[in-house]
Amino acid sequence: MPELPEVETSVRGISSLSGEKIQQIKVHIPKLRWPIKENDFLDLEDRKIVSIYRRAKYIIFNCEEKFLVLHLGMTGTLRIIPTKSNEYKKHDHVELIFKKNKLIFNDPRRFGSIHITNNINEHFLIKNLGVEPLDEVFNEDYLYTKIKKSNASIKSLIMNQKIVVGIGNIYANEVLFLSRINPRKKGKYITRKNASEITKHSKSILRKAINAGGTTLQDFFSPSGNKGYFKVDLNVYDREGEKCFDCSNLIKRIEQNQRSTFLCRNCQS
Ligand SMILES: [Zn+2]
Structure with a gap:
């Protein structure tokens, strides 16, 4: 998709x-x-x-x-x-x-x-959308304030389109690995520092993917082009049983809201 x-x-x-x-x-x-x-x-x-x-x-x-x-x-x-x-x-x-x-x-x-x-x-598809992740308004203050009372997991919160748009399953997994946060951690336990890390890494990973997209633009439009994800380096997504690049622990896969979550239990707490 x-x-x-x-x-x-x-x-x-x-x-x-x-x-x-x-x-x-x-x-x-x-x-x-x-x-x-x-x-x-x-x-x-x-x-x-x-x-x-x-x-x-x-x-x-x-x-x-x-x-x-x-x-x-x-x-x-x-x-x-x-x-x-x-x-x-x-x-x-x-x-x-x-x-x-x-x-x-x-x-x-x-x-x-x-x-x-x-x-x-x-318009009904547009009016309830949350902020854009690449906009300045998506920052530590905004995220911290939005989720500080929530019992939902941080992964489901950053994938919630009413809070912030466009962070799909793959990116959510990767952002939380880079932020060193367990995807199951509840919103109310997310610190300001966590919120800052999440917004920073969301922006950097999306920007990287957009830049990668720029270089494959021709392919994206060509009839035979690859319509899949732009190539970004994946640290955890789809790496169950493989070694964490940072600590060599094995990457685990769990289910959250019927979606796969991948994490390193050693690096993410
Ligand atoms: Zn690790």
């Missing part, structure tokens, strides 16, 4: 479309996680894309007072091809056609989504 760094990279990869006018829209397969409302969609024709940005894992196209909100789901990808090209692929759902190029949304498993809205900040 595309994570925040992949979505950020997708946004950067299509940023050349800002300023372009949408000449035509074609909906080939309206069935997505929510069916596409074709009429809303056609309202975007003749509008200019003012900007394209990311919020959590949503790609938002600001089209002069109207917003297109796109989620890549599990298997969604975007590609740009010349407008005159007739190269189509199975599972191409929607085309936004510009003068020189067209943007195609392909999604074999159909967990992706597209919505059109007039008020982006009040």
